[in-house]
Amino acid sequence: MAESARNAVLAAIERATHQVRDADPAAAHDALTRGYRQRGGASLPECLERLEERLEDYGVRVTRTTADGLPAAVAAWVAERGVQRWVVPPGVPEVWLSSVRGVEAIADDAGPRELDGADAVVTSCAVAVAETGSIVLDAGPGQGRRAATLVPDVHLCVVPASLVVELVPEAVAGLADAVTGGRPLTWISGPSATSDIELVRVAGVHGPRTLAVLLVEDA
Amino acid sequence: MSGASDRVPLPYLREAAVALRDTQQRRNLATATTTIRAKRAAVTAEMPDWEALRVAGAAIKAHTLANLGHYLERLEERVMAAGGHVHWARGAREANDLVRGLVRGTGAREVIKVKSMTTDEIGLNRALAEDGVRAIETDLAELIVQLAGEAPSHILVPAIHKNRAEIRTLFLRAFGIAPSDLSDDPAELAGAARRYLRERFLATGVAVSGANFAVAETGSVCVVESEGNGRMCTTLPHTLISVMGIEKVLPRWRDLEVFLQLLPRSSTAERMNPYTSFWTGVHDGDGPRAFHLVLLDNGRSRTLSDDVGRETLRCIRCSACLNVCPVYERVGGHAYGSVYPGPIGAILNPQLRDVERDEALPYASTLCGACFEVCPVAIDIPRILVELRHRTVERKRERSPLPYGSAEDAAMVGAAKVFARWSRYEAAQRLGRLGQGPFVRDGAIRSLPGPLAGWSAVRDLRALPRQTFREWWRARGAGGGATPGEHEGEARDG
Incomplete structure (x- = not known):
C-alpha cells in the first residue's frame, strides 16, 4: 500500500508537470538568477560591531575579550551567575576553562533529566552571522549534542572573531560540508522567545532563557 | 483538538458576518496586525537586496515545483541513506493512518507536537484521539487554542484573537493554578506554560512535527521556530515523525541562503527567528533514534497542473499577506473555514480542496494588492483571485438550469441593456424609486x-x-x- 501511494503521487505529479519540467533540472537550477548579496563588504571590526548590536537587540549580553583574557572572562561570568554545575561538551579547549574553580562538569551525553539539573552549558560555535545576530552550532568539536545546548537554562557561547561572517549566504556556504556530512545544525538568534500573547516579546519559553556571548577579538 | 474546532464551518459569508460582530476580536486583530505590519516594513526596508531575494525565492520555488517529482525522489533517497524512513500519503486519511500506525508501533499514549499547519490540515489530533493517543500542542499559541477547544486563527500567531485576560482564565483552569498565583503579565503566562510543558518534553517518547523546508540534495529537514519547543520535539524523543506537504522540498542546501532571509523577516518581522533546526535522517547518539518523514499530497499534485496552481504552491506560510489584508483584519481567521486563512487561504483552499464551500473565498478580498506587495515569493494573489472568481462563475453557469446561464448572468445582461441608453437608465431609476x-x-x-x-x-x-x-x-x-x-x-x- 505504501508503494502504491508513492507511485500514485509521483504519477500525479508527472501528469501535472510533464509539459513544464526541465530535461536537466541541475542545469536549470544552476541557471537561476541570484541577484542578492553573496559577499559582504564590511570590515571585521564593522562585522563584530554589528554582531554585537544585533545580539544585544535580542537581549543577549555580549562581552568582548581577547584570547589571553578569555579564561578570566569565563571565570568571571561563572562567578557572577553562580554556576555550580554545567555541561562541558568534548572539544571545548581546556584553556578556556583554566581559571574556573569549583564547578562540576557534566558530560554532554547525559540524559535529559540530568541536563535539566545543570545551571548552564558552555560551547563554541561553527559560524556567526553579523547581519542577523545568529550563532550556528553544527555538532562539531566543542559544540555538543543538541540536547546539551537546549535543556539547561543558560547558554554561554564563545565566538572567536575568525568565525564571524557578515551575511547569511556566507554562513550557508561555510556550513555546506557539515550538512553534506549529515551533521545536524542549530541556528540560534537570541534566547528562546515568544510573541504569542498580544505580540509582546517574552524571552525564554522552552529553550535557554539566557544566552551570553564572549566575543574573542583576536582569535 | 476538541469541541468548537470540530464544528463544520458555515459558508464564508455567514461566518464573516458573525465574526464582524465580535468587537473584542476586531480590537485584538487590529492591534496585532498593525504592530507586525510596521515591524515587517522596517526589517525589509533595511535590506538593500530585498527585491532581489524575492525574485530569487520565486524563481527557486517555481523551478522546484516544475521539477517536483525529480526533487521528491532525490529527497526520499537521501533521507533513507541517512537512516530515516519515508512514507507517502495521497490524502489526509492515508497520512493519518500512517502516523497512527507509527505511533501504535511505539506503544506511546501521548505525543508532543510542534506547531504544524499540515497536521492541522489533515486533522491529525482527532485521528490520534481515536486510538486513545493524546496529542499535546507545545507551541504556546497552539496550546492556548487547544485548551480553548478552538481552531487557530492566524498562521503565525494562532491565538491572535485571544487577549491576555482570556489566556489567563484558560491557564488557571487547565494547569490548576490558584488565581492569586498568576497575573495576566505575558511573561508570567509564558512561565506557567514552560513549567507545564517541561515535564512533558522530558518524559514523552514520540514527537510529531511539520517541516518548513527539506533539502533534496542532502535529505535535511528544517523547522523554523521561536520558542524552543521545536528543538525539544525534534531532539529529545526517541521517535520523530514529520509530516510535510510535498511542495516544501527545495533542490539544494544553497537555496536556504534565500529562504532563511525571506521567511523570518516576512513572518515574525525579525532579522532572524530565535531557533532554526536542521537534521538529516538520524544522528548517532544525538537526537531521535527513529525518524519518519511523511510526504503529503492532499490536493497538491492536482493544484500543480496549471500555472495558477503552481504559483499558489510557492507559498512558504509566512503570513505576511494576512497582516496586510484589510478583509482579514476585520473578519479574522476562523471565517475562512480552513487552517489556511487570509489572502493565501482564499486562493489555496479552493484549489487544494475543490469543494463548493470554498467558492466564496476568492471574493473575500478587495483586490487592493497589498498581499502581492509583501509576499516573499511574489505570488500575484490578486491575479489568482480574479482567475478563481472566473472559474466559480463558469462552474455556476454549468450548474444552472437556466438557458442563459446563472441568474447573475441574466441580471448582468439586463443591467448592460439598462446602462446602454440614458432613457432606459432614467426609467429604471424612476421604477426603482417606486419599488x-x-x-x-x-x-x-x-x-x-x-x-x-x-x-x-x-x-x-x-x-x-x-x-x-x-x-x-x-x-x-x-x-x-x-x-x-x-x-x-x-x-x-x-
Whole structure:
C-alpha cells in the first residue's frame, strides 16, 4: 500500500508537470538568477560591531575579550551567575576553562533529566552571522549534542572573531560540508522567545532563557 | 483538538458576518496586525537586496515545483541513506493512518507536537484521539487554542484573537493554578506554560512535527521556530515523525541562503527567528533514534497542473499577506473555514480542496494588492483571485438550469441593456424609486426579496434619492432653483 501511494503521487505529479519540467533540472537550477548579496563588504571590526548590536537587540549580553583574557572572562561570568554545575561538551579547549574553580562538569551525553539539573552549558560555535545576530552550532568539536545546548537554562557561547561572517549566504556556504556530512545544525538568534500573547516579546519559553556571548577579538 | 474546532464551518459569508460582530476580536486583530505590519516594513526596508531575494525565492520555488517529482525522489533517497524512513500519503486519511500506525508501533499514549499547519490540515489530533493517543500542542499559541477547544486563527500567531485576560482564565483552569498565583503579565503566562510543558518534553517518547523546508540534495529537514519547543520535539524523543506537504522540498542546501532571509523577516518581522533546526535522517547518539518523514499530497499534485496552481504552491506560510489584508483584519481567521486563512487561504483552499464551500473565498478580498506587495515569493494573489472568481462563475453557469446561464448572468445582461441608453437608465431609476419603498430603512436598503436576497445579505445599499442630480439639473435650468442639499435632506428623511 505504501508503494502504491508513492507511485500514485509521483504519477500525479508527472501528469501535472510533464509539459513544464526541465530535461536537466541541475542545469536549470544552476541557471537561476541570484541577484542578492553573496559577499559582504564590511570590515571585521564593522562585522563584530554589528554582531554585537544585533545580539544585544535580542537581549543577549555580549562581552568582548581577547584570547589571553578569555579564561578570566569565563571565570568571571561563572562567578557572577553562580554556576555550580554545567555541561562541558568534548572539544571545548581546556584553556578556556583554566581559571574556573569549583564547578562540576557534566558530560554532554547525559540524559535529559540530568541536563535539566545543570545551571548552564558552555560551547563554541561553527559560524556567526553579523547581519542577523545568529550563532550556528553544527555538532562539531566543542559544540555538543543538541540536547546539551537546549535543556539547561543558560547558554554561554564563545565566538572567536575568525568565525564571524557578515551575511547569511556566507554562513550557508561555510556550513555546506557539515550538512553534506549529515551533521545536524542549530541556528540560534537570541534566547528562546515568544510573541504569542498580544505580540509582546517574552524571552525564554522552552529553550535557554539566557544566552551570553564572549566575543574573542583576536582569535 | 476538541469541541468548537470540530464544528463544520458555515459558508464564508455567514461566518464573516458573525465574526464582524465580535468587537473584542476586531480590537485584538487590529492591534496585532498593525504592530507586525510596521515591524515587517522596517526589517525589509533595511535590506538593500530585498527585491532581489524575492525574485530569487520565486524563481527557486517555481523551478522546484516544475521539477517536483525529480526533487521528491532525490529527497526520499537521501533521507533513507541517512537512516530515516519515508512514507507517502495521497490524502489526509492515508497520512493519518500512517502516523497512527507509527505511533501504535511505539506503544506511546501521548505525543508532543510542534506547531504544524499540515497536521492541522489533515486533522491529525482527532485521528490520534481515536486510538486513545493524546496529542499535546507545545507551541504556546497552539496550546492556548487547544485548551480553548478552538481552531487557530492566524498562521503565525494562532491565538491572535485571544487577549491576555482570556489566556489567563484558560491557564488557571487547565494547569490548576490558584488565581492569586498568576497575573495576566505575558511573561508570567509564558512561565506557567514552560513549567507545564517541561515535564512533558522530558518524559514523552514520540514527537510529531511539520517541516518548513527539506533539502533534496542532502535529505535535511528544517523547522523554523521561536520558542524552543521545536528543538525539544525534534531532539529529545526517541521517535520523530514529520509530516510535510510535498511542495516544501527545495533542490539544494544553497537555496536556504534565500529562504532563511525571506521567511523570518516576512513572518515574525525579525532579522532572524530565535531557533532554526536542521537534521538529516538520524544522528548517532544525538537526537531521535527513529525518524519518519511523511510526504503529503492532499490536493497538491492536482493544484500543480496549471500555472495558477503552481504559483499558489510557492507559498512558504509566512503570513505576511494576512497582516496586510484589510478583509482579514476585520473578519479574522476562523471565517475562512480552513487552517489556511487570509489572502493565501482564499486562493489555496479552493484549489487544494475543490469543494463548493470554498467558492466564496476568492471574493473575500478587495483586490487592493497589498498581499502581492509583501509576499516573499511574489505570488500575484490578486491575479489568482480574479482567475478563481472566473472559474466559480463558469462552474455556476454549468450548474444552472437556466438557458442563459446563472441568474447573475441574466441580471448582468439586463443591467448592460439598462446602462446602454440614458432613457432606459432614467426609467429604471424612476421604477426603482417606486419599488424600493418597502425596503428602505434609515436611508439604506439592507435586505431585498427573492433572488436578490443573497446579494443584499452582505451588502448595504444607499436608497435611491427622491430626485437625481440630472433631474435636479433639468429642473434648475427650467427655472426650478432648489439646491441639491435640500433634496439630499429630503431623501434621507424618506
